[in-house]
Amino acid sequence: MNLAEFGVKRPITNLMIFCGIIIISLYSFTRLGLDMMPEIEPPAITVLTVYPGASPEDVEIRVTEPLENELASTPGLEKINSLSGQGVSRITLKFVWGVNLDEAANDVRERIDRAKRVLPSIPDEIDEPFIFKFNTAMIPILFIGINADQSYPYLYNLIDKQIGDPLRQIPGVGTVQLHxxxxxxxxxxxxRHKLESYGFSIIDVRNALALENVAMPLGSIKSGRTDYLVRLPAEFANPEEIKLVILGKRGDKLIYLKDVAEIEDSFKEVEMMARINGRKGLMLIVQKQSGVNTVEVARRVTKELGKITASLPSDVDVRVITDTSQDIVDSLRSLRSVVFSGAVLVILVTWFFLGYVRPSIIIAMTIPFSLLIAFIYLFLSGRTINVISLMSLTIAVGMVVDNVIVVVDNIMRHIARGERVREAAMIATREMFLPIAASTGTTVAVFFPLLFVTGIIGIMFNELAIIVTVTLIASLFTSVTFAPMLCSKILKSSSSDNLNGTKGFSAKFVGKIENIYSGILKFALMNRKKVILAAVVILAAGILLSRFVGTEFMPEEDSGDLNITIQLPVGTRIEESDKFASLVEEIVRKEVPELRTISVRIGTGSGMGAIFGGSTGPHVISMRVRLYPKLERKRSSFQIAQMLRQKIYALPGVMKTDIFAGNPLARVILGTGGKAIQVEISGYSFEETDEAAARIKAVMENVKGTVDVSISRETRRPEYVIKIDREKAASAGLNVKRIADTLGAGIAGAVASYYREGGESYNIMVRYNEDSRRRPDD
Structure with missing residues (x-):
């Protein structure tokens, strides 16, 4: 019994199989995640090391070079890049595609451990090197802006506890960051003067605080029948107790900390500022876990956010600035409508050319089964519904009907000859099995090589190839089992009983088309040389014109987002950067009536920005501008970006500007730092490479179409260099380490201990006051 006979002779079994397919497909569909693109993990590992207060030269010599020397021997390594900046070292290891990154990460950890013997001491001088593997699932799904007036001083702790902690408990949420x-x-x-007058140093104060703020278990004492625990709870109960720490005794007088210092329950020195729509506040960034439904997680977060905001102080304003899940929903909704419209058009076209209603209904009923099987594959393979998978289904919609049209048309032909419907369904399907199987095989053969494409392109086209292949094989199975079964039950032996709909009109239309085609064919056969020459000319013209067609990794998308990064001279204080950011904000509000929201971050830390190759420091300004939807504005985001670019470049003090209005996914995946073209310059002299970079930059700026040309290497930060007379230091009983610790604690500050309250720990920072470190002479 062949497949056609099975389908016709076992209709109930056949129907149950396809009902089972529907149930499994719908179950798979409800469990599938929604995302913009397939999950992509570039073969790269970044090693980030923070060396607080160190110059780029010190970072390169003491951290970057020792790590590079060890990491260069990592198996599978294709290329290694490093960046040594102010207080941070970033080393990027790029591997060949196909390398197991988990194993590579273990190899990297082993080499970092070997390098630690020559690195500055951990954790006294540098932080533990951090290993980072990027995945597209790490792209934030929500940017939430929070403003406050009276509550602003305590806004960070308030939001961290009342919003951050509840959001972190939501299933699917990965991390919640506050900026x-x-x-x-x-x-x-x-x-400093009072401290010196009593003969103490800042190191003495730091040590005294560490020794006086102690809570330790001291073991146990057995007395009688009871075993008592012994502990010493001597931590500071409140900030006032810190004032009474005794530093020592001078004569008969005890010297308290309050005698030489001002103790303030206050805040850390500001290293980053944030404003949302011109008001000071903070930014809350939500990332999801890998493999979960982006849209569902974002929906849970926004729902929980609505509940929480009701309990916040009245002056706290919480609003979602960017919701990437909305972009995903809009894109997928658009693609779903295309798939649905395509399916409807396929059915209408089939009805028009076949001319009968019943066969058209049979063909329409087979389409969903072929497409639904793709959802089973996506679920079993752990993939998501995304732009690539829906695009693949859009392509497949027009292909899955080919086989069933051939089968149904042949069945209709046998019925027209007078055969009984049941026999006609089996015989006609058997006749067409090999031709449609060969046709399906040739189509699959076109897509099959895409499975062997590597790299990022391979990740995207592999999914397309597999989905199209799965749907085509499903359509073949449906055509030789389900379609003949439906034909045997629905079609009638008389053509008139099959609901003649457009047969007469379509026959006339097809006849006219055939007449036109026969005329063209006759002309071609009588003028063979002219036709061949015309074909050659068209082919040659296509080849020649192809060089004028642009190429890019991702098409430009007007999503209504503008990302602006401005760099001021290195060493600019964060207060000055804040003033400059306010000026740019005014320009944006004045020149962009399409503005919906604007958020600003001044000063970036050494975290994610450094990992992705971004500049860090108080001189960096980052802006995120959200425009009204495309249909509600006359100008595109690219036109607005170009206008703002000209306005910002005209401002004095701007060193670099990057304004990006396209799809950010390509720059994140490729790690290009937002630049479509990069020129790498290597050499043994900073001066020579700087000179070469400047010349190349001048040339590139004169190339038509280039914007935001910049040199990645930053200018040196202004600095004071302290030189120590070792003989004088030794005669005073000092060594270089003691001097360095004293100056570092006095200028940058040092964490002496921790104050605990309400289950939280807060730094106790010792530092010279402003008057004691205002000038170099101090």
């Missing part, structure tokens, strides 16, 4: 705001800290502002 901006003030973080609580106990500041010990030492008066």
């Amino acid at each position: 901006g705001g003030w973080e609580r800290q106990i500041n010990i502002w030492l008066d």
